[in-house]
Amino acid sequence: MPSRIMPHRGITVFSYAAVGGKEEHIGPLGAKLDFHDESGLFGAKTWELAEGEMEGLALEFALSKADLKGSDISLVFAGDLQNQCTATTHGLLPFGIPTLGIYGACSTCTEGLLLAALALGSPAVLRCAALTGSHFCAAERQFRLPLEYGGQRSPTAQWTATAAGAFLLCRYEDAPSPVRVTLSASMVGKPIDSGVSDASNMGAAMAPAAADSILTFLSESDTAPEDYDAIVTGDLGKEGTRLLYRLLEENGLCIRKQHTDCGLLLYDEAIQDIHAGASGCGCSAAALAAHFLPAFAEGKLQKILFLSTGALMSPSILEQGQSIVGIAPVICLEGGKQNSFCGAD
Amino acid sequence: MPSRIMPHRGITVFSYAAVGGKEEHIGPLGAKLDFHDESGLFGAKTWELAEGEMEGLALEFALSKADLKGSDISLVFAGDLQNQCTATTHGLLPFGIPTLGIYGACSTCTEGLLLAALALGSPAVLRCAALTGSHFCAAERQFRLPLEYGGQRSPTAQWTATAAGAFLLCRYEDAPSPVRVTLSASMVGKPIDSGVSDASNMGAAMAPAAADSILTFLSESDTAPEDYDAIVTGDLGKEGTRLLYRLLEENGLCIRKQHTDCGLLLYDEAIQDIHAGASGCGCSAAALAAHFLPAFAEGKLQKILFLSTGALMSPSILEQGQSIVGIAPVICLEGGKQNSFCGAD
Numbered sequence: 154m155p156s157r158i159m160p161h162r163g164i165t166v167f168s169y170a171a172v173g174g175k176e177e178h179i180g181p182l183g184a185k186l187d188f189h190d191e192s193g194l195f196g197a198k199t200w201e202l203a204e205g206e207m208e209g210l211a212l213e214f215a216l217s218k219a220d221l222k223g224s225d226i227s228l229v230f231a232g233d234l235q236n237q238c239t240a241t242t243h244g245l246l247p248f249g250i251p252t253l254g255i256y257g258a259c260s261t262c263t264e265g266l267l268l269a270a271l272a273l274g275s276p277a278v279l280r281c282a283a284l285t286g287s288h289f290c291a292a293e294r295q296f297r298l299p300l301e302y303g304g305q306r307s308p309t310a311q312w313t314a315t316a317a318g319a320f321l322l323c324r325y326e327d328a329p330s331p332v333r334v335t336l337s338a339s340m341v342g343k344p345i346d347s348g349v350s351d352a353s354n355m356g357a358a359m360a361p362a363a364a365d366s367i368l369t370f371l372s373e374s375d376t377a378p379e380d381y382d383a384i385v386t387g388d389l390g391k392e393g394t395r396l397l398y399r400l401l402e403e404n405g406l407c408i409r410k411q412h413t414d415c416g417l418l419l420y421d422e423a424i425q426d427i428h429a430g431a432s433g434c435g436c437s438a439a440a441l442a443a444h445f446l447p448a449f450a451e452g453k454l455q456k457i458l459f460l461s462t463g464a465l466m467s468p469s470i471l472e473q474g475q476s477i478v479g480i481a482p483v484i485c486l487e488g489g490k491q492n493s494f495c496g497a498d
Numbered sequence: 499m500p501s502r503i504m505p506h507r508g509i510t511v512f513s514y515a516a517v518g519g520k521e522e523h524i525g526p527l528g529a530k531l532d533f534h535d536e537s538g539l540f541g542a543k544t545w546e547l548a549e550g551e552m553e554g555l556a557l558e559f560a561l562s563k564a565d566l567k568g569s570d571i572s573l574v575f576a577g578d579l580q581n582q583c584t585a586t587t588h589g590l591l592p593f594g595i596p597t598l599g600i601y602g603a604c605s606t607c608t609e610g611l612l613l614a615a616l617a618l619g620s621p622a623v624l625r626c627a628a629l630t631g632s633h634f635c636a637a638e639r640q641f642r643l644p645l646e647y648g649g650q651r652s653p654t655a656q657w658t659a660t661a662a663g664a665f666l667l668c669r670y671e672d673a674p675s676p677v678r679v680t681l682s683a684s685m686v687g688k689p690i691d692s693g694v695s696d697a698s699n700m701g702a703a704m705a706p707a708a709a710d711s712i713l714t715f716l717s718e719s720d721t722a723p724e725d726y727d728a729i730v731t732g733d734l735g736k737e738g739t740r741l742l743y744r745l746l747e748e749n750g751l752c753i754r755k756q757h758t759d760c761g762l763l764l765y766d767e768a769i770q771d772i773h774a775g776a777s778g779c780g781c782s783a784a785a786l787a788a789h790f791l792p793a794f795a796e797g798k799l800q801k802i803l804f805l806s807t808g809a810l811m812s813p814s815i816l817e818q819g820q821s822i823v824g825i826a827p828v829i830c831l832e833g834g835k836q837n838s839f840c841g842a843d
Binding site for chain 1: 499500501502503504505506543544546547569570572573577580581582583584587588590591594595596597598599600601602603609612613616617619620621622623624640685686687688689691810811812813814815818820823825827
């Protein structure tokens with residue numbers, strides 16, 4: 154078998170946008186969001202539809218920054234946290250873009266970017282979008298308890314981000330602006346049974362998958378944590394991060410210096426009551442679009458590993474006594490046209 | 499923008515398998531299933547877990563026919579009808595294959611095959627699997643009414659197939675046996691709002707998307723229905739097929755001679771009380787693996803368009819007064835190494 158790492162030649166993320174709700178605006182990345190809505194409704198009548206509106210808005214911003222419209226996009230890879238990905242479907246309707254629905258729970262951001270890079274290997278594909286979002290109120294109703302119930306949240310619980318991120322990718326030669334970032338390689342994650350069956354401890358359910366993906370990627374690329382400016386996980390939160398360090402250190406790997414978790418970036422623990430950190434598809438998507446990609450554009454980052462982490466959790470499967478399976482696809486982003494996997498173009 | 503059609507060079511489906519339940523075994527394709535279980539439980543304790551077991555079994559059969567094991571597969575594109583695709587996740591756990599979760603409702607079979615063909619454009623990918631399944635009892639509980647309720651089914655209702663199909667794809671040069679079928683091109687579908695909000699009339703909700711995809715594919719490939727041995731839709735059933743003909747004929751296109759719907763192939767109306775036909779991810783997957791691909795192997799088919807049709811339906815969105823969005827990705831399959839889109843290899 155060839156290496157699990159898939160090199161991508163000459164692929165760039167040329168536009169991106171992030172939108173969020175009230176808490177996301179209060180948090181440290183708030184000022185970098187392209188748009189926020191204090192009410193969390195984004196003009197829609199329900200939380201579920203608001204999630205779709207938010208995804209549509211993020212895509213609209215990413216398109217308009219590049220002076221493009223929906224019909225300029227060959228394909229969009231999109232998904233969300235709602236059953237049957239309905240937020241995505243409804244949010245995308247006005248754009249008329251050919252759509253491939255994906256489901257990777259909170260790993261959807263990385264899954265979409267990875268698939269967009271793969272798809273751009275085909276000359277028939279000109280520009281790809283990757284889109285995802287999540288909504289705190291819709292997620293609580295679907296996965297745990299409706300907000301009206303007023304249940305107390307457990308200390309290990311994370312706060313599903315009300316946020317969406319959109320990304321536009323193309324080959325270098327089709328980029329409308331100078332290439333600031335290259336998606337140089339990716340690796341698909343394996344589903345890993347965490348043994349965890351607590352719907353309020355997603356971090357623990359995802360940590361084993363994140364550990365497996367980091368160990369595999371570093372080993373197969375023959376690189377060390379020091380080769381990266383940052384190793385970014387999606388939404389392990391405090392609990393999952395602690396567990397990730399333990400799992401990696403048991404394997405002789407320490408990433409404490411390089412590691413950042415988007416779930417720990419989105420909110421300010423000192424003033425926001427969000428327990429173990431942020432989560433949701435929108436968490437890593439918003440952090441990537443509002444924080445990491447701008448840092449590449451400003452030349453502050455040269456090479457990162459980015460792995461959104463998904464807890465493939467279903468209330469019906471938990472009721473049937475099954476545990477939560479985690480997954481963590483990986484992408485490598487590099488500054489400008491740098492590409493450690495194919496050489497610079 | 500380039501054509502919406504994506505040509506694929508030298509990609510073959512080299513192994514496949516289908517499993518089903520009692521009704522699927524009674525139906526016309528029953529004798530061609532690789533395995534069936536009269537109880538519908540496949541050794542599992544719940545219908546939901548049975549769906550995953552079925553998917554695992556289909557993959558196991560497809561692998562063993564090619565004398566391969568899970569570790570020989572680079573990636574699997576997989577999804578099902580359950581919330582959060584949990585059948586897939588649990589069914590795939592024992593294989594340890596890097597997994598990309600997809601959600602296209604009943605269009606998942608074609609979506610997976612299309613993505614597998616795209617992924618095989620990367621030299622880093624050696625062999626891909628596409629896997630999907632659905633379970634009548636799990637789907638009724640989740641989407642409509644639990645069976646225990648004993649509700650009467652509407653005449654337009656379709657019967658979600660208890661079935662799964664698995665497909666293994668690779669490039670010609672890596673095929674373990676002579677190439678019998680080529681996946682020569684594909685086209686991603688656009689989400690189309692049908693205006694239908696009746697969860698018991700999926701056919702009508704999917705017909706506009708199927709019509710849009712067929713019209714677009716024929717127009718962009720400059721081909722006519724006569725150029726194909728068959729134009730196969732996924733699970734429009736009686737109601738959706740009638741509507742598809744009307745929508746196409748309003749646009750001056752008649753496909754009655756070439757058209758077959760997997761939803762009308764799986765059961766025998768004379769002896770099975772299935773109302774408008776079969777549906778579910780497993781419907782088109784089982785029909786492709788048990789009927790169409792064997793027909794290519796026997797030289798009885800030379801070129802077909804295959805489009806599984808998805809109704810992106812969610813009970814929560816319907817409760818909020820929204821309609822059902824349909825989608826219909828397309829693939830073109832050709833006999834041996836024929837390829838109308840890239841020329842024969």
